[in-house]
Structures are given as C-alpha cells and as structure tokens.
Amino acid sequence: MGWIVNQNILIVGLGLMGGSYAKGLKHIGYHMMAIDTDPAAISYALENGIIDEGRTDVDPQMVRKADVIIFGLYPHLIADWVRDYQTYFKYGIRITDVTGVKRCIVYEVQDLLREDVEFIPAHPMAGREVYGVQNSDEKMFHNANYIVTPTAKNTPEAIDWCKDLGRLLGFSNVAVLTPEEHDEMIGFVSQLTHVIAVALMDCSDNTHLVDYTGDSFRDLTRIANINERMWSELFLVNKDALLEQMDTFMAEMDVLRDMLRKDDKQGLCEKMKLSTARRALFNKRK
Amino acid sequence: MGWIVNQNILIVGLGLMGGSYAKGLKHIGYHMMAIDTDPAAISYALENGIIDEGRTDVDPQMVRKADVIIFGLYPHLIADWVRDYQTYFKYGIRITDVTGVKRCIVYEVQDLLREDVEFIPAHPMAGREVYGVQNSDEKMFHNANYIVTPTAKNTPEAIDWCKDLGRLLGFSNVAVLTPEEHDEMIGFVSQLTHVIAVALMDCSDNTHLVDYTGDSFRDLTRIANINERMWSELFLVNKDALLEQMDTFMAEMDVLRDMLRKDDKQGLCEKMKLSTARRALFNKRK
Numbered sequence: 007m008g009w010i011v012n013q014n015i016l017i018v019g020l021g022l023m024g025g026s027y028a029k030g031l032k033h034i035g036y037h038m039m040a041i042d043t044d045p046a047a048i049s050y051a052l053e054n055g056i057i058d059e060g061r062t063d064v065d066p067q068m069v070r071k072a073d074v075i076i077f078g079l080y081p082h083l084i085a086d087w088v089r090d091y092q093t094y095f096k097y098g099i100r101i102t103d104v105t106g107v108k109r110c111i112v113y114e115v116q117d118l119l120r121e122d123v124e125f126i127p128a129h130p131m132a133g134r135e136v137y138g139v140q141n142s143d144e145k146m147f148h149n150a151n152y153i154v155t156p157t158a159k160n161t162p163e164a165i166d167w168c169k170d171l172g173r174l175l176g177f178s179n180v181a182v183l184t185p186e187e188h189d190e191m192i193g194f195v196s197q198l199t200h201v202i203a204v205a206l207m208d209c210s211d212n213t214h215l216v217d218y219t220g221d222s223f224r225d226l227t228r229i230a231n232i233n234e235r236m237w238s239e240l241f242l243v244n245k246d247a248l249l250e251q252m253d254t255f256m257a258e259m260d261v262l263r264d265m266l267r268k269d270d271k272q273g274l275c276e277k278m279k280l281s282t283a284r285r286a287l288f289n290k291r292k
Numbered sequence: 293m294g295w296i297v298n299q300n301i302l303i304v305g306l307g308l309m310g311g312s313y314a315k316g317l318k319h320i321g322y323h324m325m326a327i328d329t330d331p332a333a334i335s336y337a338l339e340n341g342i343i344d345e346g347r348t349d350v351d352p353q354m355v356r357k358a359d360v361i362i363f364g365l366y367p368h369l370i371a372d373w374v375r376d377y378q379t380y381f382k383y384g385i386r387i388t389d390v391t392g393v394k395r396c397i398v399y400e401v402q403d404l405l406r407e408d409v410e411f412i413p414a415h416p417m418a419g420r421e422v423y424g425v426q427n428s429d430e431k432m433f434h435n436a437n438y439i440v441t442p443t444a445k446n447t448p449e450a451i452d453w454c455k456d457l458g459r460l461l462g463f464s465n466v467a468v469l470t471p472e473e474h475d476e477m478i479g480f481v482s483q484l485t486h487v488i489a490v491a492l493m494d495c496s497d498n499t500h501l502v503d504y505t506g507d508s509f510r511d512l513t514r515i516a517n518i519n520e521r522m523w524s525e526l527f528l529v530n531k532d533a534l535l536e537q538m539d540t541f542m543a544e545m546d547v548l549r550d551m552l553r554k555d556d557k558q559g560l561c562e563k564m565k566l567s568t569a570r571r572a573l574f575n576k577r578k
C-alpha cells in the first residue's frame with residue numbers, strides 16, 4: 007500500500023512539526039485530520055485550512071477513519087496513546103512519528119502494538135526556535151535530512167513507504183539508520199550542539215553583548231532559544247549517548263586549551279586545518 | 293579634520309577586510325590607494341575598480357599622498373610597518389586598523405608613533421569564512437557592530453572621526469570600549485566560539501555526518517572553516533583572556549553534565565529558560 011491521495015491521514019499532536027506535516031500533505035491532496043488537546047491549535051489549523059477535521063479529544067470515529075497515523079507528541083506520551091487507543095485503529099494501517107529520540111520509543115511501541123499494524127519510526131531533521139502549529143512551515147523540510155530508523159520487526163515495504171513520506175514532504179535527503187545509530191548521531195549533531203549553545207549563553211550576564219557581537223556568537227547561540235520542556239526530556243531519554251558526546255567534546259576542548267597554554271601554534275594550526283577540511287564536506291552539499 | 297571626499301586613503305594590507313573598506317570608501321568617492329605584497333591582490337583590485345592606485349612595494353610617494361592610512365595587516369606586522377615607514381607619513385594624519393585584538397598592538401604602535409600622527413584603533417566585527425580581496429564585500433558591514441578602542445592618548449576629535457568611519461562604512465552599531473574591555477569581550481563572543489566550532493568539528497571523523505545533520509550543527513560549525521594562520525595568531529596574542537573564557541565555558545558545561553548525570557530535569561529547565569531569556573535580547577536587534 008503506497009501513498010494514495012484519497013487517504014485519510016491523522017496527525018496526533020499538532021505542534022510545529024505536526025502542523026508542518028499537515029500543511030505539506032494537505033497541499034498534495036490528502037484528507038488531513040488532527041487531534042490535539044489544545045483548542046487554539048485545532049481552531050487555528052481549521053481556520054487556516056491546514057486540516058480538514060480536528061478534535062481536542064480522542065474521537066473513536068476519527069481514529070477509525072485514519073489510513074495513516076503520524077505522531078507529533080512528546081516522546082513519553084506516544085506509547086500510552088497507542089496502548090489506550092489502538093483498539094480503534096483501522097485494520098492493517100501504518101503509523102510513524104517525528105520524535106527526535108528513538109531507542110526509548112521504538113521498541114516499546116512496536117512491542118505493545120497490534121499484530122496487523124506496523125510502526126515505522128522516522129526523524130525529520132528540521133526545526134525552528136519557535137513552536138506551535140501557528141509557526142508551522144513545510145518549507146523547513148527543503149534542504150533538510152529525513153531519517154528512517156527501522157528495526158528487525160519492520161517490513162521492507164513499510165520502510166520504503168516511510169522513506170516515500172520523507173520525499174513527499176520535500177526533504178532533500180532521506181537516510182536509514184538503526185535506532186541505536188540514530189541516537190548516537192543525534193547525541194552529537196543535535197543534542198550536544200544545544201547543550202553548547204545553552205552553556206555559552208549562560209556564561210555571561212552582560213546584557214550589552216548584542217552591541218559588540220559578530221555573527222559567530224549569534225550563530226552559535228541561535229538554538230539557545232530553546233523549548234525547555236521538550237529538550238530536557240530529549241536529553242534525559244538519550245542521556246547515555248549525550249554524556250558520551252559531551253565527554254568527547256570536552257576532551258577535545260582540553261586538548262585545544264593545553265595547546266594554547268603551551269603556545270603550541272603548530273598544534274593549533276593542525277587542529278584548524280582538520281576542522282576546515284571536515285567542514286568543507288558540508289559546504290558542497292548545502 | 294573630518295571626512296572630506298577628495299582625501300586620499302591608503303589601505304595597507306588588501307585582504308578581505310581591507311578590500312571591503314576600499315570598496316565602501318571608493319563608492320563614497322574617496323581616492324583609494326593600496327599596498328599589498330601580493331601582486332594578484334593589487335591587480336584584481338585595480339582591474340575591478342576597487343582602488344585607484346596600488347603597489348606591491350612601499351612606495352614613498354604613495355605613502356606621502358595619504359591623508360588617512362588604514363591597516364588591514366596581520367597583527368604582528370603593524371608595529372614594524374609603522375616603525376619602518378612613518379618617516380614618509382604626511383604631517384598630522386590619522387591612522388586606524390581593523391585588527392581583531394587590541395592590547396597587543398595599540399600601546400606599542402602609539403608609543404612608537406610620531407607626535408603629530410594619531411592612531412585610533414578600531415575593530416569591525418564582521419567577517420566571512422573566505423579570504424582575500426576577491427571575496428571582499430562592504431555589505432557585510434550592514435547589521436554589524438563596529439568598535440573603537442581608544443586609549444588615554446587619543447583626542448576626542450580623533451575618536452569621533454573613527455566612529456564616523458564606522459558609520460560611513462554602513463555599520464549598524466558603533467560602540468566604544470577600552471582595549472582591555474575589547475579583548476575580554478572578543479575572547480568570549482568571537483575567539484571562544486571559534487575554539488568551540490573547531491573542537492566540535494574535530495570530535496568526529498564520520499564523513500557521512502552531512503547526511504544526518506540538521507541546521508544546528510551546520511550553524512555551530514560554520515566558523516570551523518577557519519584561516520589557521522590568522523586565528524592561531526589572534527588566539528595566542530589574546531591568550532590570557534581566551535583561556536579565562538574557555539575556563540568559564542567549560543565550568544558551565546560541567547554544571548550541565550552533572551545535572552544530566554543526576555537526572556536533574558528541573559535544573560536543566562532553569563538553565564534553558566535562562567539561555568532563552570538572554571538570547572531574546574539578540575532577536576530584537578537583528
């Protein structure tokens with residue numbers, strides 16, 4: 007079963023990401039439904055044509071209509087939602103998610119899920135420093151990466167289907183990693199960078215910094231504007247991987263600090279040449 | 293003596309920054325001259341109308357014509373240049389620079405300078421991850437900060453003149469700091485951020501990162517593409533201030549690491565709320 011345009015897609019959790027999925031899929035022509043506990047999110051989405059139907063409670067009728075369910079909930083809520091409401095799921099549907107951590111969700115949900123339903127997890131590597139469906143924008147998926155993180159329980163057909171979803175949404179690159187590979191990688195490229203931005207911004211209480219700063223500081227602290235409820239949860243559920251990445255980074259900082267202390271100009275130059283060469287790989291692709 | 297359009301301005305060191313100054317000032321109508329040891333830089337600038345006259349040697353005739361001299365040289369070269377060639381300076385001119393560190397240059401140059409000539413140091417807080425006059429662009433000054441760092445030896449008139457230069461070049465904000473305040477601040481907002489970017493990029497030899505990464509990692513490592521010759525010099529001449537900033541940052545990272553280890557969600561949330569509140573000051577001004 008591929009992506010057929012007259013299908014009904016249900017978004018559970020209509021925030022920035024769920025809303026952006028809804029916009030992208032609605033443009034293609036799907037019948038979009040959403041459930042969110044926040045009445046403001048549902049009414050905004052209905053008024054702005056982002057969804058066709060919306061509810062603030064879990065309406066069994068709406069769940070039964072869904073050919074696809076996409077979870078945009080906070081990580082700790084997904085397993086309970088599936089456990090409580092899977093009795094309403096249409097036979098044989100596929101479900102996916104947008105969660106930024108994988109190990110802590112994927113196995114639990116797959117283990118408790120009905121035999122006829124398949125959960126294929128994915129992580130859209132896009133985001134903004136604002137939240138809510140009011141700020142949703144499917145254009146943030148362009149030039150971004152989309153990662154499918156299947157397990158041994160997933161079928162090749164469902165994995166392809168989930169990759170197709172990334173392509174339908176306009177992601178420029180679709181990749182596949184195991185949940186373990188994903189969480190290690192995300193601990194580095196996403197979680198560690200957010201920790202660094204927060205630490206950097208918390209270093210100084212100088213409110214005049216903005217008058218002296220250049221683009222470097224602006225760029226490194228953009229993500230210090232952070233949704234603390236979501237990110238503290240993401241950090242803690244991926245704690246082992248994030249701590250390992252923090253240790254690696256701080257060891258590297260220690261090496262640079264020692265070089266500076268010892269006036270090791272040659273050593274500093276070598277480190278900078280390495281970082282320049284590695285960063286060049288990113289420029290080519292952007 | 294203010295900024296009179298028929299003046300002759302000499303740029304010594306025609307790189308990215310010197311070239312961008314030349315473009316901006318030429319557009320206003322000044323007669324632009326440049327000295328750079330690289331024949332390619334001079335011929336490019338002449339062919340593209342960035343300067344009116346250029347030399348690869350220090351031509352006494354050209355130096356004698358200058359009403360203003362702006363240094364775009366590497367930090368360690370400026371004092372020697374002034375010592376060797378100030379005998380050619382026109383009586384009573386003003387000189388300034390674009391150097392990213394101040395204490396190590398300002399006092400030395402002011403001490404050896406002729407009595408009739410005044411050196412008013414400045415730091416244009418703009419840059420790009422490319423270099424050379426070929427990449428110069430005066431538009432990088434817009435929405436950027438320009439900092440004048442006078443000493444007790446400077447006159448109020450010359451300080452105003454130097455602030456006017458920042459405005460002429462289109463900087464959106466012109467500030468004044470002492471050389472000491474400047475170097476401490478720059479150790480934080482510029483040098484520490486470059487150290488972090490280099491450390492982050494040097495952490496992992498995974499050449500496939502680009503396939504999985506989001507904008508956060510791209511933003512935090514943009515400046516890991518770095519001119520190692522210039523930046524190793526900037527780091528080492530500001531070593532005391534940079535080491536202090538690195539220590540502060542790493543202590544803050546340690547606090548966050550401990551909170552994560554202890555599952556201190558409340559503590560992490562407080563740190564994120566603080567960083568979000570502080571970062572908001574930047575959003576208003578951009």
